[in-house]
Amino acid sequence: MKSTATHLNQVSKKQWATPDCEKIVSLLDMIVDGEATHEDKNYFFTHVETCKECFSEHEKHQRLKEVLKDSIQRKAVPSRLLTSIKSVIHATA
Amino acid sequence: MSDQRGSQLSKEEKDSRFEAELLPIIDSLYNFAFRLTLDEDDANDLVQETYLKAYRFFEYFEQGTNAKAWLFRILKNSFINDFRKKSKQPAKVDYSEVESYYNTEGNDNDAEIASTSDMRSQSVQELIGDEVASALNSLPVDFRTVIILCDLEGFTYEEMAKILDIPIGTVRSRLHRARNFLKEKLENYAKTMGYNNDEE
Ligand SMILES: [Zn+2]
Numbered sequence: 001m002k003s004t005a006t007h008l009n010q011v012s013k014k015q016w017a018t019p020d021c022e023k024i025v026s027l028l029d030m031i032v033d034g035e036a037t038h039e040d041k042n043y044f045f046t047h048v049e050t051c052k053e054c055f056s057e058h059e060k061h062q063r064l065k066e067v068l069k070d071s072i073q074r075k076a077v078p079s080r081l082l083t084s085i086k087s088v089i090h091a092t093a
Numbered sequence: 094m095s096d097q098r099g100s101q102l103s104k105e106e107k108d109s110r111f112e113a114e115l116l117p118i119i120d121s122l123y124n125f126a127f128r129l130t131l132d133e134d135d136a137n138d139l140v141q142e143t144y145l146k147a148y149r150f151f152e153y154f155e156q157g158t159n160a161k162a163w164l165f166r167i168l169k170n171s172f173i174n175d176f177r178k179k180s181k182q183p184a185k186v187d188y189s190e191v192e193s194y195y196n197t198e199g200n201d202n203d204a205e206i207a208s209t210s211d212m213r214s215q216s217v218q219e220l221i222g223d224e225v226a227s228a229l230n231s232l233p234v235d236f237r238t239v240i241i242l243c244d245l246e247g248f249t250y251e252e253m254a255k256i257l258d259i260p261i262g263t264v265r266s267r268l269h270r271a272r273n274f275l276k277e278k279l280e281n282y283a284k285t286m287g288y289n290n291d292e293e
Contacts, residue, residue: 029268035250068244070223077123085144
């Protein structure tokens with residue numbers, strides 16, 4: 001797991017073309033998660049219209065979020081779990 | 094909000110309120126537990142323990158507030174206090190297997206990759222799903238957690254900060270780093286498989 005942790009520190013140090021691009025990259029998560037302010041959104045989408053690199057970075061970020069949601073399989077809750085929780089609770093004073 | 098405190102309820106009333114408000118969350122809770130422990134039995138125990146704690150402290154839960162976030166917080170704390178110490182991190186993830194898989198990168202020869210053992214029997218969708226799951230599982234647990242909470246369970250940054258007891262800034266930076274890591278991993282995978290995912 002050590003290599004993953006080291007790697008996590010390295011990937012964020014990627015160099016960007018302009019200070020603007022750097023700011024855009026720092027907004028990526030808030031944009032795809034719907035947490036950005038109105039002002040940030042305007043700034044973001046104006047930049048992305050003219051910057052190919054940031055446009056593609058946004059696409060990738062957005063796609064990753066969708067892929068995670070769509071392809072991680074949900075596990076079914078074992079039915080004995082629900083039964084056992086209920087019975088323990090009913091027996092608790 | 095009701096002025097009826099949990100402590101004033103009869104046992105019957107308390108039980109039915111508990112079941113109506115908290116048991117419907119069991120599906121999300123179990124999936125969270127499974128993604129943390131990567132083991133069905135551990136997930137089972139963790140969820141059971143979470144509900145027992147929630148029952149014990151039910152009078153402190155304010156009706157109408159975020160029950161899902163409350164339960165997730167209890168589960169996360171139980172995981173840190175009890176489970177993480179017991180099991181030596183995600184030993185169940187065979188990281189080296191994932192790694193060596195990527196080392197086939199040099200061979201972007203389609204024919205060679207297609208002939209690899211059981212690949213043909215699986216559909217592309219399943220393969221991608223498996224790959225996404227192993228990439229997610231290979232993340233250290235703190236990073237995995239923010240992805241699960243945000244992308245799989247749809248919590249807001251503020252809710253995540255409360256569940257995890259960390260500042261929102263830390264939530265954001267963990268998410269960012271986790272996503273960059275996953276993007277890179279899955280991009281490498283896409284290249285290996287010969288997908289051109291820059292095509293819009
Ligand atoms: Zn840019």
